[in-house]
Amino acid sequence: MNDPHSALPEWQVSTWLNTPRPLTLQGLRGRVVLLHSFQMLCPGCVAYGLPQTERVRRAFPESDLAVIGLHTVFEHHAVMTIEALRAFIHEYRWSFPIGVDEPDGRGGPSLTMTLYGLRGTPSCLVLDRQGRVRMHHFGQIDDLVLGALLGRLIAGPSLRLDDDAALGIHADQTPTGDAVGCAPGSCGLPCDASIADARSK
Amino acid sequence: MNDPHSALPEWQVSTWLNTPRPLTLQGLRGRVVLLHSFQMLCPGCVAYGLPQTERVRRAFPESDLAVIGLHTVFEHHAVMTIEALRAFIHEYRWSFPIGVDEPDGRGGPSLTMTLYGLRGTPSCLVLDRQGRVRMHHFGQIDDLVLGALLGRLIAGPSLRLDDDAALGIHADQTPTGDAVGCAPGSCGLPCDASIADARSK
Amino acid sequence: MNDPHSALPEWQVSTWLNTPRPLTLQGLRGRVVLLHSFQMLCPGCVAYGLPQTERVRRAFPESDLAVIGLHTVFEHHAVMTIEALRAFIHEYRWSFPIGVDEPDGRGGPSLTMTLYGLRGTPSCLVLDRQGRVRMHHFGQIDDLVLGALLGRLIAGPSLRLDDDAALGIHADQTPTGDAVGCAPGSCGLPCDASIADARSK
Amino acid sequence: MNDPHSALPEWQVSTWLNTPRPLTLQGLRGRVVLLHSFQMLCPGCVAYGLPQTERVRRAFPESDLAVIGLHTVFEHHAVMTIEALRAFIHEYRWSFPIGVDEPDGRGGPSLTMTLYGLRGTPSCLVLDRQGRVRMHHFGQIDDLVLGALLGRLIAGPSLRLDDDAALGIHADQTPTGDAVGCAPGSCGLPCDASIADARSK
Numbered sequence: 001m002n003d004p005h006s007a008l009p010e011w012q013v014s015t016w017l018n019t020p021r022p023l024t025l026q027g028l029r030g031r032v033v034l035l036h037s038f039q040m041l042c043p044g045c046v047a048y049g050l051p052q053t054e055r056v057r058r059a060f061p062e063s064d065l066a067v068i069g070l071h072t073v074f075e076h077h078a079v080m081t082i083e084a085l086r087a088f089i090h091e092y093r094w095s096f097p098i099g100v101d102e103p104d105g106r107g108g109p110s111l112t113m114t115l116y117g118l119r120g121t122p123s124c125l126v127l128d129r130q131g132r133v134r135m136h137h138f139g140q141i142d143d144l145v146l147g148a149l150l151g152r153l154i155a156g157p158s159l160r161l162d163d164d165a166a167l168g169i170h171a172d173q174t175p176t177g178d179a180v181g182c183a184p185g186s187c188g189l190p191c192d193a194s195i196a197d198a199r200s201k
Numbered sequence: 202m203n204d205p206h207s208a209l210p211e212w213q214v215s216t217w218l219n220t221p222r223p224l225t226l227q228g229l230r231g232r233v234v235l236l237h238s239f240q241m242l243c244p245g246c247v248a249y250g251l252p253q254t255e256r257v258r259r260a261f262p263e264s265d266l267a268v269i270g271l272h273t274v275f276e277h278h279a280v281m282t283i284e285a286l287r288a289f290i291h292e293y294r295w296s297f298p299i300g301v302d303e304p305d306g307r308g309g310p311s312l313t314m315t316l317y318g319l320r321g322t323p324s325c326l327v328l329d330r331q332g333r334v335r336m337h338h339f340g341q342i343d344d345l346v347l348g349a350l351l352g353r354l355i356a357g358p359s360l361r362l363d364d365d366a367a368l369g370i371h372a373d374q375t376p377t378g379d380a381v382g383c384a385p386g387s388c389g390l391p392c393d394a395s396i397a398d399a400r401s402k
Numbered sequence: 403m404n405d406p407h408s409a410l411p412e413w414q415v416s417t418w419l420n421t422p423r424p425l426t427l428q429g430l431r432g433r434v435v436l437l438h439s440f441q442m443l444c445p446g447c448v449a450y451g452l453p454q455t456e457r458v459r460r461a462f463p464e465s466d467l468a469v470i471g472l473h474t475v476f477e478h479h480a481v482m483t484i485e486a487l488r489a490f491i492h493e494y495r496w497s498f499p500i501g502v503d504e505p506d507g508r509g510g511p512s513l514t515m516t517l518y519g520l521r522g523t524p525s526c527l528v529l530d531r532q533g534r535v536r537m538h539h540f541g542q543i544d545d546l547v548l549g550a551l552l553g554r555l556i557a558g559p560s561l562r563l564d565d566d567a568a569l570g571i572h573a574d575q576t577p578t579g580d581a582v583g584c585a586p587g588s589c590g591l592p593c594d595a596s597i598a599d600a601r602s603k
Numbered sequence: 604m605n606d607p608h609s610a611l612p613e614w615q616v617s618t619w620l621n622t623p624r625p626l627t628l629q630g631l632r633g634r635v636v637l638l639h640s641f642q643m644l645c646p647g648c649v650a651y652g653l654p655q656t657e658r659v660r661r662a663f664p665e666s667d668l669a670v671i672g673l674h675t676v677f678e679h680h681a682v683m684t685i686e687a688l689r690a691f692i693h694e695y696r697w698s699f700p701i702g703v704d705e706p707d708g709r710g711g712p713s714l715t716m717t718l719y720g721l722r723g724t725p726s727c728l729v730l731d732r733q734g735r736v737r738m739h740h741f742g743q744i745d746d747l748v749l750g751a752l753l754g755r756l757i758a759g760p761s762l763r764l765d766d767d768a769a770l771g772i773h774a775d776q777t778p779t780g781d782a783v784g785c786a787p788g789s790c791g792l793p794c795d796a797s798i799a800d801a802r803s804k
Contacts, residue, residue, distance in 0.1 A: 260546050343545070345454075345457055345549040348545060348549025349462065349550065349556075353553040353554065356557040
């Protein structure tokens with residue numbers, strides 16, 4: 001992950017829902033990709049992350065933008081099962097493809113979560129048509145700012161690699177840190193950062 | 202349930218959370234009671250029913266008003282377990298006592314849900330200091346209307362039994378029907394009324 | 403205003419809108435009264451104070467609760483005229499009676515505003531059936547809390563004068579101070595407290 | 604206005620506020636332009652149009668996007684004066700330049716409103732860097748959709764004139780009609796379409 005402009009490695013998904021066949025980053029190359037990392041018991045994901053992801057899916061043509069959910073469990077593993085996720089998706093009518101991130105088997109953050117350096121949920125990654133990460137955001141992000149980035153990338157053949165500054169969007173900076181957790185303000189109380197150092201595994 | 206002024210029978214709760222000891226309607230007699238019936242995977246409960254219940258708990262003294270949640274599962278039994286409910290309560294920081302309604306053992310609505318004639322989730326029952334049902338509402342209810350009813354009942358020794366009309370609050374009428382389901386508007390799509398006739402059991 | 407339980411003196415209104423005849427506090431005796439003090443160019447009044455007042459009017463029977471608006475101008479006198487107020491009421495469809503508070507003729511807060519010790523807009527006064535002030539609030543107030551107070555007062559013959567503590571509602575305290583202004587958070591920036599000491603006039 | 608790709612003619616503004624000098628479309632050529640047409644007594648403008656315009660101004664660099672308000676009065680001329688507008692801007696802290704559209708002198712819609720074929724308030728025009736109209740919208744518009752369009756146009760040298768379909772954003776269609784009024788849903792009641800045929804003047 002040292003070079004922000006290198007293509008993101010493939011995710012490690014054990015099960016796909018809401019799609020007739022497994023999806024790969026390689027297979028999405030050529031389209032802009034929004035990857036929404038969530039947990040079904042994460043209040044901020046339910047209140048704003050997932051509804052925003054659903055709105056994005058409806059606002060852009062699928063030929064331009066692929067919208068993908070990734071269920072990245074890092075806590076309460078025993079109850080955030082695939083069966084529970086299926087019921088959650090059914091009740092909330094999420095319509096975009098959702099991959100179940102591969103568990104690490106030791107009760108820590110799931111594999112892709114660690115691979116991509118995701119700090120917690122909700123997180124949002126945006127990739128350009130070449131598969132390069134153009135946004136990596138932990139927490140809530142404004143519709144206007146997200147829409148502008150997606151619009152720019154969809155119109156993007158004109159964007160040069162050294163053109164990041166020209167993206168010119170005043171997005172919140174993702175604070176750095178090692179703890180995996182829920183985003184500030186997405187819980188009623190400060191989160192239990194019990195899985196600190198997960199990224200260093 | 203023929204006489205709206207008769208006291209409500211006791212609930213049938215298998216497990217209590219957020220309280221050091223089991224609660225009974227009898228033990229709450231003398232206080233006004235708000236009973237919020239929900240499911241952890243019901244979108245309308247998560248979006249407005251439970252947050253409103255939490256606000257009510259904070260707005261009134263516990264000596265006047267007892268606020269109780271009742272987890273009334275009528276679908277997805279395999280995943281809305283007590284362990285899952287515990288994680289849900291922890292993540293959302295619900296602070297009021299929550300009882301797990303006794304399952305019927307046949308995959309239908311839980312026992313108290315049927316006993317009280319609850320049509321689905323979210324539902325809200327308000328009892329006066331004498332334990333009589335003064336509101337039975339399925340779906341969303343306005344804060345102003347709910348607050349007014351609670352304020353009236355707390356001030357209530359002056360209310361006579363034949364005084365219902367004088368409550369004078371323009372509440373939505375609960376539509377009658379036999380299906381158990383989620384409240385209109387609380388899901389993205391029309392609900393699957395697969396448990397119709399549950400009340401007639 | 404020393405005794406919170408003494409009846410409020412009559413307002414001094416120059417013009418009434420939305421009512422076929424002038425209203426007096428004396429004439430409303432026997433009903434609970436909600437008096438909403440606002441200015442048409444006060445952002446907090448437009449965003450939450452006035453919409454809440456309209457919701458209150460619709461939620462309670464007029465025979466129990468009189469809902470009154472009071473246009474208490476303390477700034478921008480030249481443009482918040484009666485003619486402008488009429489257009490404002492028409493466009494926003496406010497349906498409750500609105501009195502135009504008598505100007506002081508010197509560019510300061512209007513007369514009833516000073517008489518009642520209102521600190522700015524939006525302010526809300528609630529009177530019981532005997533015309534005594536039971537709430538005096540500057541700024542935003544929660545629907546649940548306001549509804550509870552109104553419900554209690556409407557049910558209120560049982561409330562004794564020394565019973566305030568029993569009202570038991572956790573309302574925000576009105577901070578004390580001498581400046582007339584807009585409520586905290588109702589403007590985008592800290593308010594210009596240019597009319598400080600108005601209450602001491 | 605027959606050719607949507609022809610440059611928009613200059614506005615006719617009598618007075619500018621929030622800017623040290625008058626602005627012209629010609630002078631903004633090379634930047635994307637968002638023009639928000641509003642009235643200070645239009646509920647939909649105050650509730651969502653103007654706040655969205657302010658958010659847009661803060662989300663994009665001024666070097667890429669010029670955000671302009673246009674006070675297009677078509678009713679209540681006697682009270683929506685420049686002096687009143689100044690107080691309104693001060694109280695709401697709008698920070699973008701606002702032009703006062705030239706009145707027609709006969710109590711009808713202001714001159715630029717008619718020139719641009721604006722159907723009412725709030726309306727939103729978006730121009731590309733060449734000054735061509737790329738969106739003409741009456742009523743509420745989603746942040747995500749607006750952000751996407753602005754992002755695309757800012758990245759826009761790659762967009763060809765015949766590329767509209769490729770904009771690919773699922774925006775609401777502006778219904779056609781001759782009446783000038785407020786946008787559906789922006790008033791509490793159906794609007795008084797008393798200024799119908801204004802555009803034919």
